Amino acid sequence: MSWILPPSASTFASDIDFLYYVILWITGIAFVIVEVGLVVFIVKYRARPGRKAEYIQGSTKAEVIWTAIPAVTVVVIGLMSGGVWNDVKGRNSVPAGAIPYGVHAQQFEWQISYRGPDGQLGTGDDFTVRNQLHIPVNQPVVMRLTAEDVIHSLFIPAFRVKQDAMPGMTINVWFEATRVGEFEIACAELCGIGHTTMGATVTVHTADDYQRWLADRAAAADR
């Protein structure tokens, strides 16, 4: 029953997680104030013989205070969020030099395309692998996300990545992995009967291992 986010493995994950914890603390405090307040009032102001309620209509001062404090709080959270949002999803957020991959979502699998030896995505020497994304560590990458049929959603929990794949659009999704290892991909938008089976894997390699993998697969992959 944890409120701790699972371990992360991307550069911007820590910014997202930080925002989450800030909101967790603020809402947690508000939660305690209200719930404890309710319990105190239930006990303290329950009806007892001989008591009368106080005929109070309200208090302008109270209204101002409990309008201003929540307003300032949410605006601050909003401003903090804006910066992170721009870095992750902004129009100019994809770092220069990010390695491009094609991610084509369809019922019910992910077709991942890799640029071939010519170093360009979208040319004849590209190769495609089902449900396996291989990337190098500590290197920005950008997915050119497309969808064949219906809306899917590329969700990589460990990288704090999520983006709906929209038929008719190509959407850039960038991230930079910070650890080697295998991480899961899920589809996060109901896409039909097989929605639950759209799992895939991201394998993060060291730079050398990645080159080796590329060379092996370029020779042996589906064209």
Place this chain on the structure above:
Amino acid sequence: MATTALPLEKTTHATHEMSFVRKYIFSTDHKIIGIQFLLMSFVFLLFGGLMAMMMRWQLGFPDQPLPAGQLLPETMAPGGFLLPEFYNSLVTMHGTIMVFFAIMPLLVGVFGNFLIPLKIGAPDMAFPRLNMASFWIALTAGILIMAGFFVEGGAAGAGWTSYAPLSASPEWTGVVGGQQLWLVSLAVVGLASILGATNYITTVVNMRAPGMTWFRLPLSIWALFVTAILVLLAIPILSGAAIMLFFDQTIGTHFFDPTDGGQPLMWQHLFWYFGHPEVYILILPAMGFVSDIIANASRKPVFGYHSMVYALISIAFLGWIVWGHHMFMSGMNPTLGMAFMMSTMIIAVPSAIKVFNWMGTMWRGNIMFHVPMLHSVAFVSMFVIGGLSGVFMASPPVDIYFHDTYFIVAHLHYVLFGGSLFAIFGAVTFWYPKMFGKLMNPLLGKIHFWLTFVFYNLTFFPMHNLGVGGHMRRIYDPSQYEFLQPLAPLNTFITVSALLLFAAQIPFAVNFIMSWFNGEEAGENPWNDNGLEWIVPSPAPHGNFAELPIVYRGPYEFSSPLVEEDFLPQTRKLDSDTEPAAASAAE
């Protein structure tokens, strides 16, 4: 704005006899229509609940056949094991039925109808026959939507949000007739809602009794009035979108099909432009009822009545400019994300104001914890949780993680069940005596309340933690994912709690039915309340008021220094009161 109350001579039917069918089946009496909506909605609440139980069984005990599952056809659950397509239909229909055929009619169809004329001092609605039509149209829509389960391909399976292109073609879901029936049903029930809203607005504007100025209206009526305006403006958008999607499905248009110049994203904009005001439709009346009940129970005026009215209006207003927060991940321009984030953050403020005002109403009160008050305090405590969880998703970067996870499912159930449904239980109990002339049994009421409160929280609170773990929504088989496997015990725990929560509704059903026949006689004003409905007999008679009521004050004059009793009805004339203008006046 000067208006004239409808002269009573024109509307009392004291002298003519009506057949059973005219009195109770095809009735134009707002109270009977409200009760018809109540019975219809409870049936759909049951259906929606059963669907949820089946979904939870799949998530909690995927290796066990559904109890009595062999009764279901092979196309749904061979051997009692749900098929993925049936699971998707259950997900879709549970949401659709709960929103459109349970919560919305319970809040708006039942209490809008039952309370508005009574609490403003009118003999009935402005358009009684339109009102009757509204119920029968809604019931027709309900039959249409359930029919989806009986056609080939099964019921709609694209989620209650019905995103295109998934919903636009049987190629993607395998569902044909079901998806079309879903759209037709929503258009039809939408018509019922629009007719109702027209009635409510007209009645509140034109038929308030003399002295019932705007700022003497109870908050339940303010809330229903504001909600009716939202309904009138929002539902036609859904209807339009539904028609477009229906055309895509049937006559070869491509509104939402990108292969021919259409835009799937447009469905989302249309749906959520309706959908966000819709969720405020689903909470504002509940807030109104809770205000009335908390003041009554605390024997104190509502704290900050004017602020409460302005908060209702602000929420309704702001509700139009936040819809994009459902679409942060959709691929729409990220700059829009920033705009919708700010409006969404701001809409939290009027809700917070209301929570503090409810607490302020209880502060220094002399609180009677009758069953409606138990439900109302639970409403406040759980609506707060729902509201606070919303702050996480309002932040687009945090929403990257939480979108389409159980964190959202937790949020929506805390506001719709923890909020709206508890308020409904409280309101039904509070106004039951005026509907049926009997009191619901308080012991059964308390048992139902506590069991529901406990099992409700055990079911839905852990869903926040599922979301923190990354558990997606609408997932038939979470075990496919390694990162979800550690969450399986939590899913089982939630399922068991949900089953107990379902069972806990039995005392309420028993209480509701038994009290109708054997309940304690209620008398005119069992709660010592100030509203106009409590000056007429229980149950309220056809035509409501024998004489035109005159209103001298607001609805929350509890513990007033002017009188010895701790309540002071709106219509009681004190020596210090002057008559209002003969026509009901603007304030």
